[in-house]
Amino acid sequence: MSRVRTQVGIIGAGPAGLLLSHLLHLEGIDSVVLEARSRVYVERRVRAGVVEQPSADLLREVGLADRMDKEGLPHHGFSLRFDREDHRIPLTELTGSAITVYGQQEIVKDLIQARLAAGGDIRFEVSDVAVHDVETDRPRITFDGGELECDVIAGCDGFHGVSRGTIPVAVLKTFQQDYPFAWLGLLAKAEPSHEELIYTSHERGFALHSMRSPEVTRLYLQVDPDERIEDWSDDRVWDELHLRLETDDGFELNEGPVIEKGITPMRGFVAEPMRYGRLFLAGDAAHIVPPTGAKGMNLAIADVLVLSRALAALLHKGETELVESYSDTCLRRVWRAQGFSNHMTTMLHRAPGAEDYQHRLQLSQLRYTATSSAAATSLAENYVGLPF
Incomplete structure (x- = not known):
């Protein structure tokens, strides 16, 4: 078994895991990303397509928006259609902001290219992933043929991933709306x-x-x-x-x-807390929203922005305040997104x-x-x- 030492072990090469790796790289923090699927699969997996204004601004800020700005479709409004006619919601006129239509798989492609160009370590088709010792300051990730020794583990492996199941049932509370x-x-x-x-x-x-x-x-x-x-x-x-x-x-x-x-x-789903010891959940590993509100990928981006800042404070300065508030900070946004998505869903669907x-x-x-x-x-x- 090969053993590798890194500062942050990241499970999952979706938008959350890859963007976290990129943000940590900009902070001078090493990471290794483990992904169960192939690179071809994750780059072709069609998911969300709406990028919120704050998400688009962040991608620009960290040098990941060249192709999005060239190929993405800015939208300054959308229509509510009922009574056989359109009723336009003028987003930019009302808020000064817009959304960009740009597929999640395209963001994943941009992230993979950026990470590999910077020498990032992304390992695809990794099996038998397991998380250990998250209550210590030296957690580990084992997988078929290898082991990662880390300072921190980020579980960005989706709703069906292994990370959330590592948190004891007595600690984890889950809320679900089907x-x-x-x-x-x-x-x-x-x-x-x-x-x-x-x-x-x-x-x-x-x-x-x-x-x-x-x-x-x-x-x-x-x-x-x-x-x-x-x-x-x-x-x-x-x-x-x-x-x-x-x-x-x-x-x-x-x-x-x-x-x-x-x-x-x-479905709507939220897991609380999003942190247990040195294990941090982000994206779909911690929460699912009905897609009506177009919030899933954007919540993942918000999570890892908060997490990258918390880990930079912890690993560079030994400061724990942002780490300790990570879950509460993210969950405030998560529950607002749940409320909005539920509102859109119940307003538009015929039960x-x-x-x-x-x-x-x-x-x-x-x-x-x-x-x-x-x-x-x-x-x-x-x-x-x-x-x-």
Whole structure:
């Protein structure tokens, strides 16, 4: 077994783990990133596509935004579609900020390239990862054929990773909200049908029109959580999208070859605390939000920014204040994002078996949001991202 000494062992090469490694490198702190999947897999794994203003500003600040600024799509508003018409939320007019549509997998590519160019140590296809001795000042990570001796371990390995399970049940509290619907996502080689995102409330269920580039459209449909993707032919998906997205002013949905199709469950999840000894959780390892609010990747970015500052204070100066407040600091933002995402989800989705009373409450909230400057500003402020 090979033994390697590093300051920070990072489990997971998603946006959280890779950005943390980059931020630590800028602070002069060594790290090793361990990833169970191949580089090809993580660079092709399609996930989030909305980058909040604070996240985009941070990527620019740390030298990771060249391709995002060249290929990303800045959006200064989005539409709430209901009653068969659009009601635009002017994000920049209301907040002075915007969002950028740029795929999570593209950020991962940029991070991997930057880390490898700087001599970073990223190990793909690592198996049998286990965490040890996190209650000491010399925690360890073992894996097939090797061991990392660390000062700190960062668990950035997602909802199903090994890190969170290391925290004793008596210490860890978990909170979960399962929603009675799922999203069927479609990636199509088709020019987007609208210049901005469209969040649609329809009597048949929610639909979302998004994009990844001027040539690729990302679309979502609300479906039952027990639906099988095999039962949704491309033609059936397109027919349902046309039905839910149609408007009285003649909106036309562009179709194209389907690149990818899948069903994702909807849940909210938070683990507290996000730190146990020298183990720190970040990103999906600590929290999951329903995707309606576009917060998942942005919360991961916020987590590792806080963590990088805390670890710099600990490892350079021996100061523990930021380390000790890490969990509380992150969780304040996490719970605000949970609240906003739940608000967007319940406002836009048709719950199975919901009575007309509930549907009319949703329409009332949508109409209020679309006509009240105060309500629209609150939504916009949360959507573009609260300051770090």
